[in-house]
Amino acid sequence: MILAPSLLASDFGNLQRDIEMINKSEADWFHIDVMDGRFVPNISFGFPVLKAIQAHAQKPMDVHLMILEPEKYIEEFASYGVETISVHAEACPHLHRTIQQITSLGCKAGVALNPHTPVSVLEYVIEMVDLVVLMSVNPGFGGQKFIEKTYDKVRDTKALIEKYNAKTKIEIDGGVSIANAKQLLDAGADVLVAGSFVFGAENPTQTIKEMKALVR
Ligand code: DX5
Ligand code: ZN
Numbered sequence: 330m331i332l333a334p335s336l337l338a339s340d341f342g343n344l345q346r347d348i349e350m351i352n353k354s355e356a357d358w359f360h361i362d363v364m365d366g367r368f369v370p371n372i373s374f375g376f377p378v379l380k381a382i383q384a385h386a387q388k389p390m391d392v393h394l395m396i397l398e399p400e401k402y403i404e405e406f407a408s409y410g411v412e413t414i415s416v417h418a419e420a421c422p423h424l425h426r427t428i429q430q431i432t433s434l435g436c437k438a439g440v441a442l443n444p445h446t447p448v449s450v451l452e453y454v455i456e457m458v459d460l461v462v463l464m465s466v467n468p469g470f471g472g473q474k475f476i477e478k479t480y481d482k483v484r485d486t487k488a489l490i491e492k493y494n495a496k497t498k499i500e501i502d503g504g505v506s507i508a509n510a511k512q513l514l515d516a517g518a519d520v521l522v523a524g525s526f527v528f529g530a531e532n533p534t535q536t537i538k539e540m541k542a543l544v545r
Contacts, residue, residue, distance in 0.1 A: 330514055330518075330519065330520070330521060330541070330543070330544045331357040331358060331498070331500075331519060331520040331521070332355070332356045332357050332358075332520075332521055332523065332537060332540055332541055333356070333357060333358035333359065333360040333391050333500070333520055333521065333522045333523075334351055334356050334359070334360060334522075334523055334524065334527040334528065334533075334537065335360040335361075335362055335471065335502075335522050335523065335524030335527075335528075336348070336359060336360065336361055336362070336382065336524075337360075337362040337373060337471045337524050338471045338472070338524035338525045338527065338528035338529065339528050340528070341374075341378075344378075344381060344382070344385075345381075345385050347528065348382060348385040348386055349385060350533060350534060351386075351388065351537075352385070352386070352387045352388065353534070354533070354534045354537045354538070355537050355538050355541045356388070356527075356537045356541075357388060357389070357520075358388055358389045358390070358391045358412070358413075358520070359382065359386050359388055359389070359390045359391060360391050360393060360502070360522045360524075361379065361382060361390055361391065361392045361393065361411070362393050362395065362471075362524075363375065363379075363392060363393065363394050363395060363396060364395045364396070364468075364469060365395065365396035365397060367396070367397050368395050368396050368397045368417065368419075368420050368468075369395040369468050369469035370469050371469045371470055376405060376409075379392075379406070379409050379411075380409060383409045383410060383411075389411075389412035389413070390409070390410070390411040390412055390413075391411070391412065391413045391415070391439075391460075391500075391520075392406055392411045392413065392414050392415065393415045393439075393441060393462060393502065393522075394406070394414065394415060394416050394417070394420075395417060395420075395441075395468045395469065396420065397420050398420070399416040399417075399420060399421065399427065400416075400421070400423075400426075400427050400430060403416075403427070403430055403431055403434065404430075404434060406436075407431070407434035407435065407436050411436060412436065412437055413436060413437040413438075413439050413459065413460055414431045414436045414437070414438065414439060415438075415439025415440060415441045415460060415462045415500075416428075416431070416439070416440060416441065417440075417441045417442075417443065417468075418440050418441070418442055418446055418450050418451070419442075419443055419446060424440065424450075424454060425453075425454055425457070428440065428454060428457045428458060429457070432457070437459035437460060438457065438458055438459050438460070439458070439459060439460035439461070439462050439500070440454070440458050440460075440461055440462065441461075441462035441463075441464060441468070441502070442461065442462070442463055442464060442482075443464050443467065443468065444464055444465070444466070444467060444476050444478070444479075448461075448482060448485045448486050448489055449489075451486075451489060452489065455489055455490060455493050455495045455497055456493050456495045456497075458495070458497050459496070459497060459498065460497065460498050460499075460500055460520070461486050461490075461497055461498070461499050461500065462500045462502050463479060463482050463483060463486060463499065463500065463501050463502065463518075464502055464503055465479040465501050465502060465503040465504050465505065466502075466503030466504050467503075468502075468503070471524040471525050472524070472525040472529075473503060473504055474504055475503065475504030475505065475506075475509055476503075476504070479501065479513070480512060480513070480516045483499060483501070483513060483516040483517045483518050484516050484517060486499050486517070487499065487516070487517035498519040498520055499517055499518050499519050499520065500518070500519065500520035500521070500522060501513050501518045501520070501521055501522065502522040503522070505521050505522060505523045505526060506523065506526040507526070507536075507539060507540055507543070510540055510543055511543050511544075514543065514544055521540070523540065527540075
């Protein structure tokens, strides 16, 4: 399993320290949440902060764009050497084109789905998608309660991926903790994002180790 701590829950006053903690830990990716105050009711950070993250991050950066018209900014995100760029299906009237845009810039293409959005929106693009991000909370804030219906959605997504023999990974984002991680992995999840559970822990490095140990 791939564990992607969300920097949204890090201490921005000590961002370098928190990034270095992740570098040295058993975590796999940096999950980076970009919010525009329009697609979601919150603003997080933009390019200058991403640049600061890039300067220190030694693991792949997984950028989650919670923004309208992401196609306008994808080229600049790709220029920061990020590995994966995920856009929301709900924010992309021309999702097929936006996926192609991400891939053509040498990044992996992710598509995020809000809790209410059916997996079937991906039926005709799944083979082009590297990562499906299933939102297990309504996007916009860290520290929210996990939506239990997500387990069914993981199974439905897995079935769609298998139907087309696609290589797509499934990422779960929101309210993930050690209490639901195993069940999510058993349902078919490949990547778990954890923000407050990791950064709110007394010993984040140890918490990461315990989560990673779930599948050994
Ligand atoms: C929510 C973000 C999540 C968030 C997860 O809009 O997309 O990545 O940071 O935080 P926790 O793990 O605290 O729910
Ligand atoms: Zn996210």
